[in-house]
Amino acid sequence: MALVRIALAGEGGQGVQSIAEILAEAAYNENQQALYIPNFGLEQRGGVSIAFLQFSDKRIGAPKFQKADIVIALSERAVARTISYSGAETLYVYDSSFKVEAEELPQQAKQIIALPAIDTANNELHPRVFNIIIMGAVIGLSNVVSFEAAKAALEHKLGYKFEKDPKLRELNFKALEIGREMAEKSLKEGVAINA
Amino acid sequence: MERVIGESKKSFMTGNEAAAWACLAAGADIMFGYPITPQNEIMHYWTRMAPKYGKGFLQTEDELSAGFTVCGGVQSGKKAFTATAGPGNVLMQEPFGMAEAMRLPLLAIIQQRGGPSSGTVVYSQQEVSLTTYGGNGEGHRIVYSTSTHQEIFDYIIKGFNTAWKFRFPVFILGDGYQAKMREPLEMYDPESRGIKMEEAYPLIGLGGKIGQDRGPSHLCNIYSLEEELYEVITKVQAEYDALAPQITEYDEKFCEDADIILVTHGVVSRAADDAVKALRAQGIKAGYFRPITLRPFPQQELRAAIAKSGAKKLLIAESAIGQLERLVKQEIYGETVKIETLFMPGVGIIESDLIDKVKSVL
Numbered sequence: 029m030a031l032v033r034i035a036l037a038g039e040g041g042q043g044v045q046s047i048a049e050i051l052a053e054a055a056y057n058e059n060q061q062a063l064y065i066p067n068f069g070l071e072q073r074g075g076v077s078i079a080f081l082q083f084s085d086k087r088i089g090a091p092k093f094q095k096a097d098i099v100i101a102l103s104e105r106a107v108a109r110t111i112s113y114s115g116a117e118t119l120y121v122y123d124s125s126f127k128v129e130a131e132e133l134p135q136q137a138k139q140i141i142a143l144p145a146i147d148t149a150n151n152e153l154h155p156r157v158f159n160i161i162i163m164g165a166v167i168g169l170s171n172v173v174s175f176e177a178a179k180a181a182l183e184h185k186l187g188y189k190f191e192k193d194p195k196l197r198e199l200n201f202k203a204l205e206i207g208r209e210m211a212e213k214s215l216k217e218g219v220a221i222n223a
Numbered sequence: 224m225e226r227v228i229g230e231s232k233k234s235f236m237t238g239n240e241a242a243a244w245a246c247l248a249a250g251a252d253i254m255f256g257y258p259i260t261p262q263n264e265i266m267h268y269w270t271r272m273a274p275k276y277g278k279g280f281l282q283t284e285d286e287l288s289a290g291f292t293v294c295g296g297v298q299s300g301k302k303a304f305t306a307t308a309g310p311g312n313v314l315m316q317e318p319f320g321m322a323e324a325m326r327l328p329l330l331a332i333i334q335q336r337g338g339p340s341s342g343t344v345v346y347s348q349q350e351v352s353l354t355t356y357g358g359n360g361e362g363h364r365i366v367y368s369t370s371t372h373q374e375i376f377d378y379i380i381k382g383f384n385t386a387w388k389f390r391f392p393v394f395i396l397g398d399g400y401q402a403k404m405r406e407p408l409e410m411y412d413p414e415s416r417g418i419k420m421e422e423a424y425p426l427i428g429l430g431g432k433i434g435q436d437r438g439p440s441h442l443c444n445i446y447s448l449e450e451e452l453y454e455v456i457t458k459v460q461a462e463y464d465a466l467a468p469q470i471t472e473y474d475e476k477f478c479e480d481a482d483i484i485l486v487t488h489g490v491v492s493r494a495a496d497d498a499v500k501a502l503r504a505q506g507i508k509a510g511y512f513r514p515i516t517l518r519p520f521p522q523q524e525l526r527a528a529i530a531k532s533g534a535k536k537l538l539i540a541e542s543a544i545g546q547l548e549r550l551v552k553q554e555i556y557g558e559t560v561k562i563e564t565l566f567m568p569g570v571g572i573i574e575s576d577l578i579d580k581v582k583s584v585l
Contacts, residue, residue, distance in 0.1 A: 056235040065400060065404035066403065068260075068261070068344065068403055090490070090494040090573040090574060091404045091493075091571065092400070093573055
């Protein structure tokens, strides 16, 4: 696989860094090269938290990057914070519930997609699996890891919780699947913009 | 020595975790430390693992104390180490100076953060001057600048051996990115790779009668006479210079016909490696030179790379303002190659930064 660079950004507590770590580990378990670095400046104490992810079949160079292939903004503040990571080749993703004007979205992007992840989590599943829907969406958008590897990595990370409450496993796997489908559907329906 | 890894195994973890495992695999006995970001997890992982393997840990009241307790630890014959960053590295220069004076084989892992003062908790390459020549001495120390988790693991193992074999303090110079990022590496027990670990031995409290059974163990960091100090420092300098060729390490690529050679160290050399390959693909003859040891510096090797390539320019790039550049300039004094620079203090450098810079100066 050629190098894929992903920036995930959200509020502290949304589980952005957790899913970044799980995705990176899943890729590693599939014998890919993967590099994950969180931003860990003072802004993580009550600010937008960004995870920088890179996947490749070759050795990965610098740990951070300026333009991502995929940016996912998980809060309104995260939209403003991630505009600089969006370039002419970037797939820019945000949540359809955000009240953002067109001019607040990046002017440079290959495609801009709004996903109903927050509504789906709140209405169909559970707010706590919002981040897992996003994890599924990353797979749907990029195929950086296989669905099976993602499930295995989730099991590895959360298995001890699943053992106590098997319904949690079902809920998480369902969220992963819904996220993937949501992203695949949006990609097909999405209209490429000429930025 | 106890095998802690068993079969060598591929792992995916942070650099801090890799560092703690490496110390364990190298047979380190005890860590003395004081918390500071971004090295904290070295302490966290060490304290989690240490009890299982009968290893020690002491959190001291500050970095001065952590540095001096490491000095004490190695004198008692223990493989002792510490880890710090930024202002903690500043405080530890006093005990590190003592280690230079008394030839103490301590190992310190430095995860550079932004400076001056508290700066940022994130990343920089601004502790190069401090780590190579900090203290009120002559820089009689060995500094490995790592660029990957594999190197963190490899050079910590090597570093303990270098320290105990040559009796100079050894520094593993990483940074916040290397500390916090996760990437794959392969961990192993040194013996399984045919690496013999040097035995630690006490430097004080030795048995036998001085002058009869053994010579004196003279560990001294203060002298009454100027001439006495002069004699000792001159002798140590001569030993350091004589050992340097055995210790010096570097990496070089595409320098045979290079018009411009990129000189970088540490994590920035990953971007330089990619940049040089991309430039070559575009027909630009770029070369790559990376000092792995910043002390002693691969002076002859860099001069040779300049000579054989006939390069007209060096591009020195670093996440600091000229700390590597000053080292390079003092080491290659007299060369007429033109020096270009890309200084980005406290922030990362990616391959496009380097590619753009090369194109702007060629």
